Amino acid sequence: MNILELIKDKDRLDFSQNLSIARNYMGDRLFPDVKTQHLEAEFYRLADDLQIPTMAKVHAFDTEASIGTRPALERVTVEKLLIKEKINQSERLALLRANGVPETDLISYVYDDMGRLAESVKTRTEVAKMELLQTGKITINENNVKFSIDYGVPKENKVAYTWNSADVDILADIQAMVDIAKAKGKRITKAVTSTKIVAQLRKNKAVQTAIYGVNGLGTFISLSQINTLMTEMFGFTIEVNDEMYGFETAAGVKTTKRYFDENKFVLLATLPNNTLG
Secondary structure (H helix, E strand, O other): OOHHHHOOHHHHHHHHHHOOOOOOOHHHHHOOOOOOOOOEEEEEEEOOOOOOOOOOOOOOOOOOOOOOOOOOEEEEEEEOOOOOOOOOOHHHHHHHHHOOOOHHHHHHHHHHHHHHHHHHHHHHHHHHHHHHHHHOEEEEEEOOEEEEEEOOOOHHHOOOOOOOOOOOOHHHHHHHHHHHHHHOOOOOOEEEEOHHHHHHHHHOHHHHHHHHOHHHOOOOOOHHHHHHHHHHHHOOEEEEOOOEEEEEOOOOOEEEEEOOOOOOOEEEOOOOOOOOO
16 A cells, blocks of 8 residues: 555645744744745845935025935846755655554654655755855755845945954954944844854953953953943844754765854844844
8 A cells, every 4th residue: 555645635735834934043033934826036125225314405495395316226036946855755664564563653754754854945945044144145056056146235245354363353343344334324233153253252352351351361251241242332242053954965975064154253234023134
């Protein structure tokens, strides 16, 4: 008997439709999933990224008012990506059945596989979201699909610093990044980084001095202390993302990788609902 025939199409549909896609992923919190039947995603963005208040002009009485201008809106249409995966059921189920596993348990195993496959798809979306967070782009180069979606993050928003030395003034570097955001009318509300970068912050003399004074050099600093300093100086806190995911390379080798690059320090200007878009 084919165990898969015991699971009706209606049951498969119910399973897929009722499977929760909500996860406690950072990417899901910043870029929430939205279910839709459309084959293309469409959104509008401000072509002018200087989203700061514009001053009106003073006029004399009984004079014609100046004509204002609207910020240019750019319409962006992106064809949706198809993410899918399959797994061989027949051989595994036949082996389990030959070893006396009841049919009810076999059906449960099939549902477990369905859940794992769905989780694999969800993982791929998180990889894309975290790439977008770090680079402003989503690049696809797998299964004969190769293209890039560029969300237009300005080049000046991407800067490079070396924080390996304890003598580097990390706080001045962060202030420079915050100033770039302010010049564009953005208020930084969160920073995302890795444990490696937090360790560099802990060892940094400028950070140690700002927290403990000149006599506190070499003293251990907790993340909560660093966040208190970041809040007081810049108005944001740091969130660490060291989460990992597994994948199979083109050569068939199973390996692991970080969602978030350990050498990145990303500042976010989030919306009031804590999302980015």
